[in-house]
Amino acid sequence: MKKYVTAKLFIKPQFKNDFKKEAENLIAKTRKETGCISHNLFQDVTSKDEFLFFEKYIDQEALDYHWSLDYLKSFVTTIQDWQSKEMIVEVLDI
Numbered sequence: 681m682k683k684y685v686t687a688k689l690f691i692k693p694q695f696k697n698d699f700k701k702e703a704e705n706l707i708a709k710t711r712k713e714t715g716c717i718s719h720n721l722f723q724d725v726t727s728k729d730e731f732l733f734f735e736k737y738i739d740q741e742a743l744d745y746h747w748s749l750d751y752l753k754s755f756v757t758t759i760q761d762w763q764s765k766e767m768i769v770e771v772l773d774i
Contacts, residue, residue: 682717683743684772685735693729695762703731706755710735713749715742729764743771 691699703721710719717736724730737743746752 681739681773683737683740684774685733685737685743686768686770686772687733687735688768689731689733689759690764690767691729691731691759691762692764695759696729699731699759699762702755702758703733706751709749709751710746713742713746715739715745 689699700721707719707721710716715738717738719733719735722732722734724732735746737746
């Protein structure tokens with residue numbers, strides 16, 4: 681069963697450019713994962729400090745693999761202080 685992930689992030693204004701650069705690097709690496717179908721980032725049009733990752737994986741195993749990778753863990757650590765509040769992550773089975 682395919683897995684969809686949404687991760688909503690709230691980034692402090694002074695870190696938006698740094699965040700976007702780090703996110704671009706993460707997306708490029710993630711898209712090369714065998715089990716990744718798509719991985720995109722969107723910026724809210726009404727609140728420019730809110731971002732949404734929208735990800736799609738072939739199955740739970742592919743998602744588990746993604747979550748185990750050092751570059752994802754590094755990304756999460758790097759952006760931790762850039763967030764104005766905790767990210768909201770949801771996983772959907774479709």
